[in-house]
Amino acid sequence: MKRILLCFSLIGLVLFPPTSFAAECPSDWNYSLPILEFKKTTLQTGPLVETRYSSSFGRAISNNNPNIVRPELFTQQVQSKINALGANIAITSKYTASTKSFAQTDSLRYGDWVHFGYPEMTDTTLLWLGISNGTQITYTITISQKGCADLSLTSNTYTFSDIPTQEYGFDKFFQDFPEGGADRLLNFKELEIVKNGILDNIKITQSGRTGSVVHLNKLWSTTGISSSYLIVGISPGGCAAGRGTSIPTADPVDVQILQKPCKAGIIMYFKYAGGRGYGFTLVSTFELNPDPTPTPTPSQLAAEKAAAGAKAVAAKKKTFITCIKGKLTKKVTAVKPKCPAGYKKK
Secondary structure, three states: OHHHHHHHHHHHHHHOOOHHHOOOOHHHOOOOOOOOOEEEEEEEEOOEEEEEEEEOOOOOOOOOOOOOOOOOOOOHHHHHHHHHHHHHEEEEEEEEEOOOOOOOOOOOOOOOEEOOOOOEEEHHHHHHOOOOOOOEEEEEEEEEEOOOOOEEEEOOOEEOOOOOOOOOOHHHHHHHOOOOOOOOOOOHHHHHHHHHHHHHHHHHHHHOOOOOEEEOOOOHHHHOOOOEEEEEEEEOOOOEEEOOOOOOOEOOOEEEEOOOOEEEEEEEEEEOHHHOOEEEEEEEEEEEOOOOOOOOOHHHHHHHHHHHHHHHHHHHOOEEEEEEEOOEEEEEEEOOOOOOOOOEEO
């Protein structure tokens, strides 16, 4: 009998554990996010100084791997709890940017959701994402544990303020890197075709109206090679967005104009002599001026003329007023009637 009672007692403890034995949820961990910041470093790459930024939180978490060690995010105590839960926990995170820009690819997007797919990014990559000086970034992490409510935390807001936007120089770029963003050395005729083609595409971009997508000319159709470059909005960030699947894309075929006025720039790919590596640089900048006032159509002009005529007729229409002087009464009719001297309006 005692054994039976002991069995029932153990079953009761399993089914109805005391409060002190209840499993902790993430909300009980007393966990808070550290300070979000982006560390800036510079690297000499050939004749260029490349600026790189790395988030103090690393890349966004999207694979739900609970055993990923994130010392920048979790203390050793919290990391131990995460590891102990195994498959009973899922963690996701994302970066959110204030910039609203053009959709890119599934893995690297413009817009309010920014996936930092690499531990560090160059200044040109940030510009490509629509991130520039003044763009605000926040980080949100969600910890989901089986049987518990989700714990979602949002970091402080980090504002970019030191992204360099100094242009290398259009002619200087083609002088220093005569491949002109191509996969092989260009001869002097091909180089001129690429340079003039990019300048033409700048004019096409400048002709676009706010909200429109302008289609650029492909350079490889005349040179037979790919010349990699991208048009991006610099100030405000994301005001123009070149559409492509890489940074920079080979021969972008369109650019969306999201806002005017806009300072835009050209990012170009280059290779070092002897095949020692490659990089990207902001070659040149240009302005997208506000949209001009549209020229009215003949029908609009006719409507405006008719409206003006109706207004003129209404302005000339006569009205009358009644004026009194003692017991005397007088009606005055005119475009702008006034009472005679000694009379007042009734």
